[in-house]
Structures are given as structure tokens and as C-alpha cells.
Amino acid sequence: MKTPGETGFAFPDWAYKPESSPGSRQIQLWHFILELLRKEEYHDVIAWQGDYGEFVIKDPDEVARLWGARKCKPQMNYDKLSRALRYYYNKRILHKTKGKRFTYKFNFNKLVLVNYPFIDMGVSSGVPQSAPPVPSGAGTHFRFPPSTPSDVLSPSEDLRSPVFSAAAGRMARNSISDCSDGTSVNSEMEEGAADERGGDRGGGGFRGLLHPRLSHDSLFRIPMLGSHFSFNPEEMKRYLQAHTQSVYNYHLSPRAFLHYPNIIIPQPQRPDKGPAHHPALSHGHGHAHPHPLHSPLHAADDPHLSPFKFKLQPPPLGRKQQREGQTQGRPGPSSAGSAPSTCSSTSGLRSPFSFGSDLGSAGVSGLVSNCSSHNSAGSLPKIKVEPISDIESEEEVEVTDISEDEAELEDEFEPFPLHHRRERRPNGVQLQPADDDLDEDVFKTPAAPPPALPLFLGPPAEARRPPVLKSEPAEPGDAPPGASTAAGPAPATPGGTKCIPLKLRFKRRWSEDQRMEASADESDDKKVRADEGEGEGVAETNGEREESRAPAPPPAPPPPAQRRSGTSCSSSAVAEEGAGPNKERRTPKTWLN
DNA sequence: CCCGGAAGAG
DNA sequence: CTCTTCCGGG
Numbered sequence A: 001m002k003t004p005g006e007t008g009f010a011f012p013d014w015a016y017k018p019e020s021s022p023g024s025r026q027i028q029l030w031h032f033i034l035e036l037l038r039k040e041e042y043h044d045v046i047a048w049q050g051d052y053g054e055f056v057i058k059d060p061d062e063v064a065r066l067w068g069a070r071k072c073k074p075q076m077n078y079d080k081l082s083r084a085l086r087y088y089y090n091k092r093i094l095h096k097t098k099g100k101r102f103t104y105k106f107n108f109n110k111l112v113l114v115n116y117p118f119i120d121m122g123v124s125s126g127v128p129q130s131a132p133p134v135p136s137g138a139g140t141h142f143r144f145p146p147s148t149p150s151d152v153l154s155p156s157e158d159l160r161s162p163v164f165s166a167a168a169g170r171m172a173r174n175s176i177s178d179c180s181d182g183t184s185v186n187s188e189m190e191e192g193a194a195d196e197r198g199g200d201r202g203g204g205g206f207r208g209l210l211h212p213r214l215s216h217d218s219l220f221r222i223p224m225l226g227s228h229f230s231f232n233p234e235e236m237k238r239y240l241q242a243h244t245q246s247v248y249n250y251h252l253s254p255r256a257f258l259h260y261p262n263i264i265i266p267q268p269q270r271p272d273k274g275p276a277h278h279p280a281l282s283h284g285h286g287h288a289h290p291h292p293l294h295s296p297l298h299a300a301d302d303p304h305l306s307p308f309k310f311k312l313q314p315p316p317l318g319r320k321q322q323r324e325g326q327t328q329g330r331p332g333p334s335s336a337g338s339a340p341s342t343c344s345s346t347s348g349l350r351s352p353f354s355f356g357s358d359l360g361s362a363g364v365s366g367l368v369s370n371c372s373s374h375n376s377a378g379s380l381p382k383i384k385v386e387p388i389s390d391i392e393s394e395e396e397v398e399v400t401d402i403s404e405d406e407a408e409l410e411d412e413f414e415p416f417p418l419h420h421r422r423e424r425r426p427n428g429v430q431l432q433p434a435d436d437d438l439d440e441d442v443f444k445t446p447a448a449p450p451p452a453l454p455l456f457l458g459p460p461a462e463a464r465r466p467p468v469l470k471s472e473p474a475e476p477g478d479a480p481p482g483a484s485t486a487a488g489p490a491p492a493t494p495g496g497t498k499c500i501p502l503k504l505r506f507k508r509r510w511s512e513d514q515r516m517e518a519s520a521d522e523s524d525d526k527k528v529r530a531d532e533g534e535g536e537g538v539a540e541t542n543g544e545r546e547e548s549r550a551p552a553p554p555p556a557p558p559p560p561a562q563r564r565s566g567t568s569c570s571s572s573a574v575a576e577e578g579a580g581p582n583k584e585r586r587t588p589k590t591w592l593n
Numbered sequence B: 001c002c003c004g005g006a007a008g009a010g
Numbered sequence C: 001c002t003c004t005t006c007c008g009g010g
Helices: A029-038 A060-071 A078-091 A108-115 A149-153 A162-171 A188-197 A206-210 A212-227 A233-250 A255-259 A391-413 A426-430 A460-464 A502-520 A534-542 A572-579
Strands: A046-048 A054-057 A094-096 A103-106
Touching (some): A029 A046
Antiparallel strands (some): A046 A054, A054 A103
């Protein structure tokens, strides 16, 4: 049953883990969807298909049933489930692929960047896969993305790396059902992180895991914690660069760059640079801006300059009432200390990272600050790259800045993962709202092959059959026409906006954008929400062909995925689904449009 | 089918 | 807050 190829499939680990739900740690729908998506048992019901991040619910009823089982809501049905999915639109976790029934698209960028800034969003151009990228850090060996230029540049047929698979496999152990909690998902990595935050992280509670600030180092330290992995400065550098480029290619928010002030964006042609010195990483020291982000594009140099055009996200239309309150309130009765692990034991997960230590063998060099436990409180270890540098603090600075922005923005518009609110700095105002945006549709594949690709395996179905459907009407939203418009209002927004509260500023910008968008291209949405004009920003870079990456039907590679599903949840609720995940209880209709 | 508002549960 | 339920409207 099932082709080997499809089984494996890599998925976004990051996606799975820390979803930390704010209020309740119940599993979240998107999370659940992701889970289903990664298991071949459910490929008959739901699977990646089409563009990056796109998936189709082949059997809505079944999915609903599963979801209902998971949530113990027997009354669940697709209608309701879809409503829930619709709520994700505003959060931008998900989008609807117009024109295709039961087809939605994940917005991983948001997740990724927020949670794991280091993840490469590699989507190789050639890979239409919908399967999302995976954090390289997750790999057992934590291998860096292809460092060779060639690799990087290559369009890549399929670059899945073994490592990746391993990672995927490792991650895969969670069961889909399990009423107890969705949290169970987090496991190894979290632990590392969790461990640290152990309690302090003011108020961090669960949420702490996601804290952006932490996230960086979390990623790094995690592997280290678990596996004693060490980094090699060079590798690190490469990795970072790759990531950066990746981000760049994707037009992700500069936010990402800011996180790594010392990184130089690799030139389009060759990222590599004299090994002798690490120009990029080495002298970090802060400086907030000085670091050169050489971008082919021109202005990327200084984030503040706003090389990117950012589009603001549309206001949350819906409702958002008070959101600020949470800042410190972390009531957590249990204070997080107790182990939330409910089903944790599920399977014996082998120690996640125990293996490879070899990789780092040499490197170490205090690259990463140790994850020592105590750092948590005020100082974060950050990634210290090389002794030489001293990124340490500066990062914070930068980050702080942006984060603040981000925070504001996010808060305002996006509730997602980053709830974290760091202490806000008084002077924050000066920051440009610039970043943020990346969300957008994000999914469009970058015109050029991104540098590093993590590898993702293709959608199962695709494997057997080429993604012909590509012809789809193409969402208008995705690839807007030229749209240079966005650039127009530079983020700077000079004129005295400074004093204006961020919110207002954003709003203003938003309106502007809207207007522009409208004029430029209005077809988009009937409603104002128009996909926030995402596309525009990109236009410049990728110009046209993004869609054309047609030829990409990579055969699904047969990764080792271990299919075991620990689905056993203790109880009954699960039984149902467990019974026949893939067993068709209903006739599969041909939903294909 | 898909979209969102409204109310409400946990 | 996230999601569940209902529901009127395209």
C-alpha cells in the first residue's frame, strides 16, 4: 500500500512543535492538519498537493471526523472544521486556494520565522512540493544546508538530504490522535529549550518556547544540548548565510536579517568567500546596522533603509479586542514546572540527539554559547559565533528593535506564535516598521532557486503523478503582476510619523498600500483584505517566472520515514480514528475539480 | 462550496 | 485565545 515514496515526506518539524497555544495547550487545528499531512496513512484523506504549502483535503468528512475525534467533538464536520480553518485566514496561517475545492495553503513563513528563524525556507524552485521546509537544525546531525555553491545554486532536482529524513523520522513519532494534548508533540527539542526556560523566563510559561529571542539560540542550543553537537564556525557561517539568502530570496521580512546582523548575504553567484577570514561573522559586534547585507538587489544593506518593500498586513478586520494585557501575566497555575507530558511516553523515542556528535567534533569553539541553563533570565546566550565575534549582545539590540516592531505589528495583526512580548523599550518608536510582511503569501516560490534547501520531500501524490494541475487559475493573490507599487511608500514614512503610534502608522501604511494596490491591481480580492498586497514586494526580484517552475515533479523519494503512529491514545475517542485511518469508510468521490 | 459574523465554551 | 456552533449570504 502506499508507495514508499510517499511515506516519507518531510515535514516541518518546526511546525509541529511549539505551538504553544496560548491559553490552552490543546492541539491546534493547523497542527493537527500538519500531522495528518505528514502521515501517509492519511494520504487518502489529506495530502500535500500543488504549490508549496498547499494541501488538499481529499476526504473532508474523514478529516473532520479525525479532528472531531481528536478534540472529542463527535459532532464535528467539515463545515465546522472549515470554519475553523477560515479563522486562520486572518491569522495568516492558512489561505484558501481559490478555485480548488478543499484546498488550502499553509503559510509557513510565519511559523518558521517566528519560531525558527534559522530555518531555511528553502523551497527549491524546482520543487513544487507543497511540503514545507524543515529546519535544518532539527536534523540529527544538524547539518547545514548545502554549502557548496553549486548545491546552493542548483535548481535542484531533489535535494533531499538524508539528514533531513532522519530528522523527519525522528520527529514523526507523534501520534495523531490523542486527546490529551497536542503538546505532546514537542519533544526533544522542546526539552532542551524548555529546560532552559525552566522557569524563569519571566512569565514565559509555555510561550516562552517560542520566544523569538530564544528561538534563535534555542535552535542551536537544542541540538547541542541533546547531542553535544558542536558547530564549526565555518559551517555556522555558511548556514547563516544560506539562510539569509534564503530569506532574502523569499522576500522574507528583514526581520530575519536583523537577527543576524553579522551575516552577509551571499552573492547570488557565490556565497563562498575566503575561508581564511570570516568576514561576515567574525566581527560582529554589534553594530546594528553596519553589517553589510549585500544584496544583489540594492538596497538591502541596511534594514532601516528599507530595501524591502513591506506591505503591511491588513488590519485584522475581524475583531481584536484587547490584546495587550498579556504581557506579563503568566498565571500558569502549575507554573510550567510540572511536566506537561501527558502522553509523552508514547513511544520510546530514542534520544533524539544522542547520535551524532561527530559532526561537531572539531568545531566547537564556543560557537554557540552554551546553553547553560542559567542564561535564561536576562541574558540570552544568543548564538555567539566564534569567539571572535561578539554578537552576543548586539543581537539583542537589533532584535529588540525589530521585535518590538514586530511585536506591535504582530500583536496587532497577528496573533500567531509570537506572543512574546519582550519588554518594550521606550525608544522603540524610532524603529521602522519595516519588517514584517514576510508573511504574505510567502509561498510563492522564489524565482531563483534558493540557496539552501533543506529538502523536503514531495507530496506523495505528486510523486506518482506530475503536478499537472498547476494550471490552476492561479490565485490572483499569489502572483500579482508587476506591482512595483509596494515600494512606493517606503517604510520610512518620513514625515513626522515618528511620533505616531505604531499602530497608527501601520494603519496608515496599510491604507496606502491598499490604495496602491487597488490602483495597481485590484482584481485581487473583493474585499479589502486583499491579500495584503503581498506579491508586490516580490515582483522586483523574481519578476516573472515564479510560476513557471513547472517541471518539478520530483519523484517522491523514499525516505525512511518510520510510519509508526503512535496513535494509541488511551482512550476511546481515538478508537474511532485509529480504527481506520486510511480505511475508507466512505467512497472517495472524485473531488478533483 | 465557501465566506465570515455572532455567540459561546473551555 | 482558539475553536465550535449556527447561520445567512454568495
